[in-house]
Amino acid sequence: MAVPEGASCYFCLDEGPDEEGEPLVRDCSCRGDSAGFAHLSCIVHYAEHKSTLEANSPAFTTSWEDCPNCKQPYQNKLSLDLASAFVSFAEVTYGCPENSKWDKINVMHSLRSKIIILNNIMHSKSLYSSQDSGMLKVECETLIKKLLSMVERMKKDEKMDGWVHMPRTSFEYNFCEMIGVFEAFGYGCFGASMSLDKTEESNNTSIKYFEKARIIYNLFGKKKKSKEMESHIEIFRARSAKSNEDDTNVRATDIFEKLRINYETKLELHGLTSVVTMAAGLDYAKVLLNYNHGIEAERIVMKLVTESCRVHGPEHNCTKSAEELLEVCKERYVMVLPYRGNLFQALRYENDGEICVLTGPLAEPRKADDERMLQVASDLIRPTFGCPVICHGLVSASHLNGKVGHVRAFHKNSRLAVHFEDKSQKPASVKADNLRIAFELPTKG
Numbered sequence: 001m002a003v004p005e006g007a008s009c010y011f012c013l014d015e016g017p018d019e020e021g022e023p024l025v026r027d028c029s030c031r032g033d034s035a036g037f038a039h040l041s042c043i044v045h046y047a048e049h050k051s052t053l054e055a056n057s058p059a060f061t062t063s064w065e066d067c068p069n070c071k072q073p074y075q076n077k078l079s080l081d082l083a084s085a086f087v088s089f090a091e092v093t094y095g096c097p098e099n100s101k102w103d104k105i106n107v108m109h110s111l112r113s114k115i116i117i118l119n120n121i122m123h124s125k126s127l128y129s130s131q132d133s134g135m136l137k138v139e140c141e142t143l144i145k146k147l148l149s150m151v152e153r154m155k156k157d158e159k160m161d162g163w164v165h166m167p168r169t170s171f172e173y174n175f176c177e178m179i180g181v182f183e184a185f186g187y188g189c190f191g192a193s194m195s196l197d198k199t200e201e202s203n204n205t206s207i208k209y210f211e212k213a214r215i216i217y218n219l220f221g222k223k224k225k226s227k228e229m230e231s232h233i234e235i236f237r238a239r240s241a242k243s244n245e246d247d248t249n250v251r252a253t254d255i256f257e258k259l260r261i262n263y264e265t266k267l268e269l270h271g272l273t274s275v276v277t278m279a280a281g282l283d284y285a286k287v288l289l290n291y292n293h294g295i296e297a298e299r300i301v302m303k304l305v306t307e308s309c310r311v312h313g314p315e316h317n318c319t320k321s322a323e324e325l326l327e328v329c330k331e332r333y334v335m336v337l338p339y340r341g342n343l344f345q346a347l348r349y350e351n352d353g354e355i356c357v358l359t360g361p362l363a364e365p366r367k368a369d370d371e372r373m374l375q376v377a378s379d380l381i382r383p384t385f386g387c388p389v390i391c392h393g394l395v396s397a398s399h400l401n402g403k404v405g406h407v408r409a410f411h412k413n414s415r416l417a418v419h420f421e422d423k424s425q426k427p428a429s430v431k432a433d434n435l436r437i438a439f440e441l442p443t444k445g
């Protein structure tokens with residue numbers, strides 16, 4: 001990240017690197033030439049101070065996770081550096097064996113915070129690049145084990161057996177609930193971490209851990225969290241079933257449904273612009289796209305790009321990954337008649353739509369150097385399955401003009417089966433002449 005000339009740390013107000021050469025950093029949703037730059041050590045001092053005042057309250061973790069300036073989470077290396085500093089601070093301040101149970105809970109909060117960061121980083125790496133996240137995974141699982149063993153010790157030391165049956169308003173019940181939520185969190189994250197191995201075996205282990213977490217959340221009536229675990233379990237079950245069965249169509253709808261529920265659950269739990277919801281939205285959109293539901297995918301990704309840009313800014317990881325996927329969503333694939341087995345990407349119309357500009361033929365994977373641009377008469381172009389199209393020039397079915405849909409099948413006499421975005425509109429068999437490629441989706445409503 002380039003630090004603009006004259007930027008200064010908003011804690012100590014010094015410009016540029018400090019005497020020890022510590023550079024200014026910024027990796028949150030702050031934007032512009034001056035907002036939000038700071039020395040890591042200044043953020044750490046500030047967070048130490050804040051969390052000492054806020055020990056044993058939800059705000060204990062906030063100053064380590066969220067930038068006080070833009071109120072959004074830190075990301076990437078900065079978030080990890082701060083999470084590590086948080087754990088060190090909490091362990092030194094509150095981690096002695098003779099410390100009280102409330103002190104130990106502070107340590108558990110810091111472990112939880114770092115586990116979340118590691119999980120976020122690992123999952124975004126595995127989604128958007130193939131960098132080795134093995135080291136992070138080992139560290140994450142070590143921290144989870146540490147947290148779970150603290151939970152076990154706490155249960156024993158406080159003799160918590162049976163507390164869950166105390167009246168809901170009692171101190172015992174509430175304490176038991178708090179420890180239970182830590183435990184469920186640990187199991188849930190273990191499941192998420194195991195899932196990175198992407199083997200049949202790790203898949204099943206993930207399911208087991210999500211189950212454990214779900215049971216505990218259920219026990220304490222945490223409906224949303226238990227629903228979240230439920231949707232993870234369903235996705236993993238659908239995935240292992242998919243690799244076992246040939247009935248891909250049934251499975252595809254199954255997977256859409258699970259991923260959609262997962263996205264909607266996250267939306268409800270964390271809000272649209274949270275990193276977790278965005279990742280779930282992109283996962284859902286990718287599957288939609290792979291199964292030729294391009295319009296739906298493009299609509300979702302467009303919304304994610306706009307919202308992420310508004311809240312996190314154009315340089316943010318969330319925005320970049322959403323934009324990358326939007327590019328893919330906007331690719332329009334076509335064939336040229338007579339069909340010789342080649343696919344092309346349509347780029348735009350020229351001459352009032354008489355000519356379509358293409359690039360191709362497309363190889364798998366694409367090699368930009370081997371592709372060339374060509375101009376083809378539009379009546380020789382056939383959109384492929386999933387390509388968004390708009391009806392025009394229909395006379396007897398004029399109500400369909402301007403309606404967008406995608407191609408689902410080829411019929412006789414140059415007709416194509418079109419399924420409309422507007423589900424109240426029945427699929428129709430439309431002549432190729434009456435269809436144009438929708439390079440931009442019309443705004444809804």
Ligand SMILES: [Zn+2]
Pocket residue numbers: 009010011012013014038039042
């Ligand atoms: Zn500073």
Ligand SMILES: [Zn+2]
Pocket residue numbers: 028029030036067068069070071072
């Ligand atoms: Zn910020």
